[in-house]
Amino acid sequence: MAKTFILDGKTIPFEEGETIMEAAAAAGVYIPHLCHHPEFKPHGSCKLCTVSIGGRLGAACTNKAAEGMKVESETEALNGDRRALVQMLFVEGNHVCPSCEKSGNCQLQAAAYHLGMLTPHFTHFYPARDVDASHPDVLLERNRCILCELCVRASRDVDGKHVFGIGGRGIRARLIVNAASGRLADTSLSVTDRAAEVCPTGAIVRKRHGFTIPIGKRLYDHHDIAEAPVAGMERPGRD
Amino acid sequence: MPEQDVCDLPGIVARWQHDPANLVQILREVQESCGTIPSDALDRLAQLLGVPRVRIESTASFYAFFHAESHGAYEILFSDNIVDRMAGKEALKQYFCERLWLEPRKLSEDGLVYVDDTADIGLADQAPALLVNGYAIPSLDKARLDLVAELIRARKPLADWPPMLFEIPDNVRKPGPLMGEAFAPGAALKATLARGADATLAELDAANLRGRGGAGFKTATKWASCRKAEGEAHYVVCNADEGEPGTFKDRVLLASHADLVFEGMTVCARAIGARRGFLYLRGEYRNLHEKLKSVLAARREQGLLGRNILGEDGFDFDIEIHLGAGAYICGEESALIESLEGKPGKPRNRPPFPDRRGYRDQPTVVNNVETFACAAKIAEKGGAWFAALGTPQSAGTKLVSVSGDCKRPGVYEYPFGASVRQILIDCGAEDAHAVQVSGPSGTCISFREFDRRIAFEDLATAGAFMVFSRERDMFEVARNFTHFFAHESCGFCTPCRVGTSLLKNTMDKLAAGKGSAYDMHEMKHIMHILRSMAHCGLGHTAANPVVQTMEKFPDAYERRLKRLDFEPAFDLDGALQTARLITGRDDAWAHLANE
Numbered sequence: 091m092a093k094t095f096i097l098d099g100k101t102i103p104f105e106e107g108e109t110i111m112e113a114a115a116a117a118g119v120y121i122p123h124l125c126h127h128p129e130f131k132p133h134g135s136c137k138l139c140t141v142s143i144g145g146r147l148g149a150a151c152t153n154k155a156a157e158g159m160k161v162e163s164e165t166e167a168l169n170g171d172r173r174a175l176v177q178m179l180f181v182e183g184n185h186v187c188p189s190c191e192k193s194g195n196c197q198l199q200a201a202a203y204h205l206g207m208l209t210p211h212f213t214h215f216y217p218a219r220d221v222d223a224s225h226p227d228v229l230l231e232r233n234r235c236i237l238c239e240l241c242v243r244a245s246r247d248v249d250g251k252h253v254f255g256i257g258g259r260g261i262r263a264r265l266i267v268n269a270a271s272g273r274l275a276d277t278s279l280s281v282t283d284r285a286a287e288v289c290p291t292g293a294i295v296r297k298r299h300g301f302t303i304p305i306g307k308r309l310y311d312h313h314d315i316a317e318a319p320v321a322g323m324e325r326p327g328r329d
Numbered sequence: 330m331p332e333q334d335v336c337d338l339p340g341i342v343a344r345w346q347h348d349p350a351n352l353v354q355i356l357r358e359v360q361e362s363c364g365t366i367p368s369d370a371l372d373r374l375a376q377l378l379g380v381p382r383v384r385i386e387s388t389a390s391f392y393a394f395f396h397a398e399s400h401g402a403y404e405i406l407f408s409d410n411i412v413d414r415m416a417g418k419e420a421l422k423q424y425f426c427e428r429l430w431l432e433p434r435k436l437s438e439d440g441l442v443y444v445d446d447t448a449d450i451g452l453a454d455q456a457p458a459l460l461v462n463g464y465a466i467p468s469l470d471k472a473r474l475d476l477v478a479e480l481i482r483a484r485k486p487l488a489d490w491p492p493m494l495f496e497i498p499d500n501v502r503k504p505g506p507l508m509g510e511a512f513a514p515g516a517a518l519k520a521t522l523a524r525g526a527d528a529t530l531a532e533l534d535a536a537n538l539r540g541r542g543g544a545g546f547k548t549a550t551k552w553a554s555c556r557k558a559e560g561e562a563h564y565v566v567c568n569a570d571e572g573e574p575g576t577f578k579d580r581v582l583l584a585s586h587a588d589l590v591f592e593g594m595t596v597c598a599r600a601i602g603a604r605r606g607f608l609y610l611r612g613e614y615r616n617l618h619e620k621l622k623s624v625l626a627a628r629r630e631q632g633l634l635g636r637n638i639l640g641e642d643g644f645d646f647d648i649e650i651h652l653g654a655g656a657y658i659c660g661e662e663s664a665l666i667e668s669l670e671g672k673p674g675k676p677r678n679r680p681p682f683p684d685r686r687g688y689r690d691q692p693t694v695v696n697n698v699e700t701f702a703c704a705a706k707i708a709e710k711g712g713a714w715f716a717a718l719g720t721p722q723s724a725g726t727k728l729v730s731v732s733g734d735c736k737r738p739g740v741y742e743y744p745f746g747a748s749v750r751q752i753l754i755d756c757g758a759e760d761a762h763a764v765q766v767s768g769p770s771g772t773c774i775s776f777r778e779f780d781r782r783i784a785f786e787d788l789a790t791a792g793a794f795m796v797f798s799r800e801r802d803m804f805e806v807a808r809n810f811t812h813f814f815a816h817e818s819c820g821f822c823t824p825c826r827v828g829t830s831l832l833k834n835t836m837d838k839l840a841a842g843k844g845s846a847y848d849m850h851e852m853k854h855i856m857h858i859l860r861s862m863a864h865c866g867l868g869h870t871a872a873n874p875v876v877q878t879m880e881k882f883p884d885a886y887e888r889r890l891k892r893l894d895f896e897p898a899f900d901l902d903g904a905l906q907t908a909r910l911i912t913g914r915d916d917a918w919a920h921l922a923n924e
Contacts, residue, residue: 255384
């Protein structure tokens with residue numbers, strides 16, 4: 091008999107060592123997230139996946155499932171707090187969806203739709219952030235970066251290149267690249283790298299491919315992010 | 330001292346065993362010997378250490394004391410705790426800048442001197458205070474600043490400055506068993522060896538010692554669990570990153586009772602089977618570094634550190650000192666370990682806790698300076714003696730760092746259970762109106778609550794005790810603390826990275842007279858997000874000062890509100906400033922009419 095825990099009243103099977111997020115995804119249950127990606131080491135920074143674990147709050151992506159544990163995720167209170175986090179991410183950067191080529195395939199935008207965000211709510215920071223168009227095939231648009239570190243993890247753990255990192259701290263934290271010049275062109279990044287396509291927002295995008303799929307025909311134009319958590323990926327099923 | 334030597338990078342890297350885990354120490358030495366960490370040094374370090382440049386840059390750009398641009402031959406950082414401000418820091422800083430024809434945060438034109446603020450430097454009992462090239466000068470007044478300005482103008486090397494400028498009295502006002510009794514180095518270790526590791530843990534358990542860093546976790550449980558945990562090596566780490574504004578008791582323990590602290594660490598090493606220990610000393614306590622190294626050397630001489638300690642075959646243990654570099658978050662134990670490993674101080678995902686996976690992912694005990702001092706005392710005198718002090722849930726004594734509006738600021742040692750009122754009487758705070766217990770992340774109590782007690786079951790504290798008299802503006806106290814948290818947030822998690830800055834901006838909006846009731850409501854909302862979703866204690870507590878002062882001193886806020894409903898943060902006229910600069914206009918028509 092597989093071990094199980096309860097998520098919003100539903101029994102979820104899990105294997106020893108699996109996180110709440112992994113077990114929920116395998117059972118087809120969506121828990122909102124941005125910094126989590128099933129192929130990469132859990133990070134736990136965006137905090138969107140915060141759930142109540144037996145009354146204590148914790149990130150579903152970093153907390154391990156345990157037998158008989160009672161987890162709440164789809165509550166009005168938690169979704170309201172998640173909405174506030176997405177709003178914080180929006181005001182922290184400069185996110186202009188109507189002019190962004192990632193619109194419709196952007197997980198930040200999709201999470202905002204899913205959580206019913208209607209306004210940014212908080213006062214905008216309007217930070218001055220660098221755009222790096224030096225690389226022949228990849229654009230680095232820091233205005234859209236949400237510091238999820240997926241590119242950092244992909245480059246380090248999959249590509250073995252260490253192209254990206256986080257510099258600074260607090261509200262001044264920023265995406266940095268592995269070059270003395272600070273330019274993406276001077277790194278070893280290749281357009282075929284995992285790091286070049288893992289960005290959940292439009293911060294790292296392939297050049298000359300922005301509108302191959304027209305706006306209106308993109309993933310989240312037709313699907314809620316809960317049905318299609320990662321663009322281009324089938325949900326991993328389990329029998 | 331501040332000569333701009335050519336940086337001997339290979340020498341520094343070799344001194345730290347070419348180990349990237351020592352990166353913070355390497356960068357610190359580069360910064361100290363070169364005055365900056367230039368971009369090409371990052372490339373050179375990447376080569377020498379065999380790690381990607383981006384990793385070096387990540388660490389170098391995280392810590393406040395590292396910078397790529399020159400801060401001149403003399404870098405002056407004024408401590409900016411609210412207690413420094415109450416003691417006249419702002420006016421003195423302005424006076425100093427005028428004397429040297431300087432603007433803060435701008436290198437002087439001759440490239441000689443740079444002035445800025447820094448978070449509390451652990452001298453709240455001798456406020457205002459500053460750091461010059463990392464070395465503390467307390468008790469500032471105009472005369473002392475005149476002298477500093479003269480020395481800088483004469484370009485006198487720091488090593489030749491009058492020593493009296495750097496003298497820092499302990500200010501122990503009320504000694505107890507920890508600070509008042511003589512301790513013979515080796516006494517606790519001899520007792521430990523005679524008793525054995527199991528019995529030592531049993532004594533610690535009987536003593537009911539709880540961690541002095543504020544959280545109050547039972548020390549015997551932590552040590553026992555670490556001892557049981559499997560690993561290639563076990564480590565002992567002493568958390569001397571005393572960064573909570575208003576706290577300075579560890580400064581005094583390390584300055585005058587270092588043997589007690591190191592002995593506690595060695596007792597721990599015996600109990601858990603560790604061969605290596607670290608003292609993580611906050612960068613602001615740079616002035617204690619040489620002295621602490623000499624205490625360690627003396628202990629090696631006496632057979633209290635090193636191989637076969639006290640002749641016990643196979644009892645090998647030694648302690649290294651690592652210095653911090655201006656990051657409050659490194660007081661969080663897992664962030665501290667990240668820093669020891671050469672990385673930015675960002676708290677880890679927990680569990681696992683350090684007792685199972687700490688330094689280099691091995692079982693590690695991390696305890697506060699005071700906790701190790703208590704452990705040494707318990708090893709020497711037994712658990713029952715200690716348990717008899719204090720209250721049933723909070724055994725022993727507590728060192729309290731008293732500062733602010735009182736006649737006798739300094740360190741006071743009380744058995745747990747002492748009332749706030751008693752402390753206020755002892756320190757001569759006749760007009761006390763409020764006390765910030767345990768610093769910005771702690772509890773603000775008003776005059777109505779002075780019968781509350783220092784104890785884990787009532788007012789848990791890491792030791793800070795800042796007193797505010799009737800004429801102090803509690804709004805400004807809270808605003809100073811929100812600036813502190815926004816500056817110190819590591820930036821890892823969304824709620825704290827953004828929330829602490831939103832709080833800071835909202836408090837500034839209120840201070841500028843543009844606040845409304847809506848902003849008060851918003852701050853409560855942000856507090857809720859921080860408490861429920863932040864990654865670590867910094868975020869969980871960052872809104873406490875605002876929420877508590879709002880509750881206890883509502884007048885301080887209400888008289889600042891412009892309207893009761895809503896007032897925009899956006900300044901329409903201010904937005905025209907760039908256009909005015911471009912057109913060179915500043916006449917009435919270039920401004921929107923103010924209501």
